[in-house]
Amino acid sequence: MVNFTHQDQGTSASCWQQAGLEQIAALDPEKLFHAMASVIVLAAHPDDETLGAGGLIRMALGQGTDVHVIVCSFGEASHPDSTTHSAAQLAALRHAELAEAMDMLRAQGPRSGTLHLHCLGLDDGKLAAQQEPIRAALEQHAGERCLIASTYRGDGHPDHEILGLLAADCALAHNACHLEFPIWFWHWAQPDRQPSFRHWFRLALDASSTDAKARALEAHRSQTTPLSALPGDEVLLSEGFLQHFSRGAEIFRATWPGHRDAASAPAVFDELYGEREDPWEYRSSRYERRKQQILLACLPQERYAAVLELGCSIGVQSAELARRSTRLLAVDASATALAQARRAVAGMDHVELLQATVPRQFPQLEPGSLQLVVLSEMGYFLAADELEQVLAASAAALQAGGELVVCHWLHPIEGWPLDGEEVHRMAGQLGWERIVEHREADFLLEILRKPAGAHG
Structure with missing residues (x-):
């Protein structure tokens, strides 16, 4: 507040x-x-x-x-x-x-x-x-x-x-x-x-x-x-x-x-995960497994001190990020999804799971306290002004030289105001160096590096 x-x-x-x-x-x-x-x-x-x-x-x-x-x-x-x-x-x-x-x-x-x-x-x-x-x-x-x-x-x-x-x-x-x-x-x-x-x-x-x-x-x-x-x-x-x-x-x-926006996310996704345990088939889809492997392989550093994952879903990717971080905060709007994520990261004491709807409940983090923020497959579940707030908050939490991962599906997103191309266009407005760009017919992955002296 x-x-x-x-x-x-x-x-x-x-x-x-x-x-x-x-x-x-x-x-x-x-x-x-x-x-x-x-x-x-x-x-x-x-x-x-x-x-x-x-x-x-x-x-x-x-x-x-x-x-x-x-x-x-x-x-x-x-x-x-x-x-x-x-x-x-x-x-x-x-x-x-x-x-x-x-x-x-x-x-x-x-x-x-x-x-x-x-x-x-x-x-x-x-x-x-x-x-x-x-x-x-x-x-x-x-x-x-x-x-x-x-x-x-x-x-x-x-x-x-x-x-x-x-x-x-x-x-x-x-x-x-x-x-x-x-x-x-x-x-x-x-x-x-x-x-x-x-x-x-x-x-x-x-x-x-x-x-x-x-x-x-x-x-x-x-x-x-x-x-x-x-x-x-x-x-x-x-x-x-x-x-x-x-x-x-x-x-x-x-x-x-x-059109929905962030306020509808908890109810929408709790219902979705209640109907299907793994609606996007993170565990079984070859496409999802391969995309995650590409994302992890593209990370410039082998290990990160502090990582924030926004939209962690059922924790499949969270478990992999945890293996490359000293501290991981994974956030999702859905309590139902987080119940599965807890099982995925069981025994990983350096991982914290947080139910929160961003940007309104963006985690209270010290400026410059993060080395990595992962924004994967969730930017289009926000309205444009909400995404801009999330990007600004992420920028403030990242240290100089910190990295922002943006990865999204490129096909139409029904019922939400943005699509993957627009999410990446807005992320690009940060003006940061693009150190990784991987584009396929189905998805776009970019990693942006925060320069010294950047706002936030």
Whole structure:
């Protein structure tokens, strides 16, 4: 979890603009709303819905699409040191402000959609422990051809992140489009260290939506102005912070219908390994055995001090890497696969197995602590921004001269956004020396070496 407070100076809106935020891919509103029967906006606190998706709400309504806004808490924990407002008083105040903001976002006209507000009244700051009512609210309103917008799963705020994950689950179950709107990300992240934003999308707002969003934001007075002049009542959303949301556009991370991303990996692969113990035939396929032998033969060093294997599956390759390493950390999203991997590396005390979904749960490693990272047959099970984060984290963990192995199938990958060629193209953007390249009709293997002075 990212450590930050709203009182930090943060990254300025102009810094993001200079980094190319306005040049990212555009969303076509006519195409976006034409295919949607309804829109669900899932927010953790009052103001999230307006900051991140106020324009989306207004534009959807203007297209005649019904919108359900689900607000999980009233943000009553925002001013714990206030001597003028109790949590209960803040909750009541926020409830009234939220209703006023919704009035500002409603569109007028015979074709306008209907705006429905649903307040769950859950505990602010504790949404991860209250998932069932959130899931139930999503299921109640989700359906065929719906669009689900939520706070971003990588936003750095625990309430925002759990909603992003719950919305991702719901969207996958209903084959729905999922748009995630960052909020605190703009405050704590830095463009050069968080380049994933380049894979997101920009929805340009029309004049009516821009105006409605500004008026709705003004309704959230208890957050955009101080509660009083007394200590503990300071403004929550500073003028500099609000500039991130007055750019005439809204930024979304998108997961399209029919495509999965890392959030779906544990369930998808647990089911796969539950149906077939060795679905890719790592133990019996000559192709798999030969590919593994080629990978191992291509490693420049006979032995490595510290190795990270991402996507270790049932541990067949892990056991071989363990024989050439002093310490091996093998990671997979599937608990079912890892149960087999434990048997494969039994007795190898220098091997650690970790269930984790990367990039969100990328292992906490000291910078420069690894000599080798193996990314084999799993890069296309990530979205583009997720892969970029995994590559950046791997780069940071590798020492100068460390090696990154990238090996992937080259045929189409159904149900996932990337293919092997794209994974290797993105890995190549690290700009590192390619010390090994082995290409066949079925797979591509590359080994990249981190130079001295490389970022991370």
